[in-house]
Amino acid sequence: MFKLSIFLAVAGFALLAASVLVQPAATPQPMPTVMAANANTGRALFLSKGCASCHHHAAISGSGPLGGFDIPDLSAPRSDAVFLRRWLTNPTAVRPGTAMPTLNLREDEITALIVFLSQGQP
Secondary structure (H helix, E strand, O other): OHHHHHHHHHHHHHHHHHHHHOOOOOOOOOHHHHHHHHHHHHHHHHHHOOHHHHOOEOOEOOOOOOOOOOOOOOOOOOOOHHHHHHHHHOHHHHOOOOOOOOOOOOHHHHHHHHHHHHOOOO
16 A cells, blocks of 8 residues: 555656646747737827827827817826727717717727727827
8 A cells, every 4th residue: 555655646746747847838929029019009000090180199299189178188098908998899888979989990909009008108
């Protein structure tokens, strides 16, 4: 019985060591690079989708009217990523009657815009 216990302990240790030592290779793409690419894509989308014609953002010179309108300045957004994702997916579902159009954004575009907006001022 003692020999069986030692054998099982050694076998368990060998399996544990093998599971730690034999890990699949991770894709070497550092997170800051991904975030920077998304921020650049988000900035481009902010311009191309017309966001800058209504919303001011400090990173975009000449963006937004800001005078007398109830349109948020997006230089320092007050909303979290979950709300922004819902809002950018379908603004009228979140706030019926809003002037914000539904932009028919893809998920990757929404993510890129959220990353750009979360960076705040340059």
